[in-house]
Amino acid sequence: MELVPHHRLQVVADVGALRMDVALAFAAPWTVIFGPSGSGKSSLLRAMCGLLPGAQVSFERRDADEWTAVEELRTAQRKLGYAPQQAALFPHLNVRKNVGFATAQRPKGRAAWKRAEAVVEGALELFALGDLEDRMPRELSGGESQRVNLARAFVVPGARLMLLDEPFSGVDRKQRDAMLPKMKSWLAELDLPVISVTHDVDEALLLGAEVVRLELGQVVAQGPAAEVLAEERVRMLANLG
């Protein structure tokens, strides 16, 4: 069955020496943008966030049967959960406050505040951060920082899309494999689609129902992970031979 896209994206931009020209429709609950370093993966996510100056961007979100032009909204109003590649934790806030950053912005009454606290609590548990909640970012390892980065993206109230840039960099495989089913069920419960970026074939296979393969700023393949990455494997084998 053909899925109806939840977001559509067109980006034409010059990123450094790279000419990016991409048109994509995202329909799968989890789409992986896969490609080597310098292929423009992170720039695509930044374009969706409104953080790519000088780019021509058309980015639409399906609301019921209407398409909303997200590119016309200010960055803060785009309803995105976002975990950037560099963890970018707020150095003056402890782990709990970092995770709860998005929820603490508009506390409307005691009940809303309690609900927000419960969401933060859930995210701390999901990413195994309970014991670290009072630590400051400078006291965290790379993997721990990355988990805080992910948890912070997961609690954005009213988010409509999750953007995860190399979400498991620095996180060990065992921990990743333990977190992933819980992450998926959290997202499924909220009916929240994900677009993540990786250069790791294993990660793409593990995650992706749908894979977009990006090379030098162009989409060279899009489809089910097994299909797109099978071609990739064949090509790798041919190169080896």
Added chain:
Amino acid sequence: MDFPALGLTLRLASVTTLVLLVVATPLAAWISSGRGWGRRVMQAVVALPLVLPPSVLGFYLLLGLSPRTAIGRMLIAVVGHSLAFTFWGLVVGSVIFSLPFAVQPLVAGFSGVDRGLVETASVLGAGWWVVFARVIAPLARMSFVTAAVLTFAHTVGEFGVVLMVGGDIPGVTRTLSISIFDQVQEANYAGANRAAIWLVLLSFMALLAVYARGRGQGLGVRD
């Protein structure tokens, strides 16, 4: 020792510092939040007191506050008199004269906050004000200390603007630096020396406060 002049100087510096933190914070936030000609022109205007002779600034302020101008007439209508030769006239002059000493450390502090943090905060739903209040201002907190101390110290040492706008009215507009000048004119070097030592001490304490808080970073504005 001219204690009324010392008291007046400290009061003027305190009021000027408070007013300038309120005025300079939004101005610096705006200047550091982007590019464009408007911001460049504003930066140049803010920096003018650094290069203009204080007497020029004082002269134009005196003209601007006179009953011949719309501002002067409005002030007379509202407060009953022109601000020239009053304490509040000194405050206006000091605020303008010390503007760069408050704005520039704040601009440097706000601009020094990692862009990645600002961008991430806004993607996570924080509007401009929330990003400023919860990310930029706390991370640039040392620049508030620097701005306050420099403004205070600079106001304590003011001479030209204060003399032009305030005249030299004992107890009303005669600050310590003017008092020193007067005493030297009267060949009262011992009195001038006592007052001058106060200025040296105040300035030294102010700078020490910055260096101590900055943990050896001096007047650096990043935390």
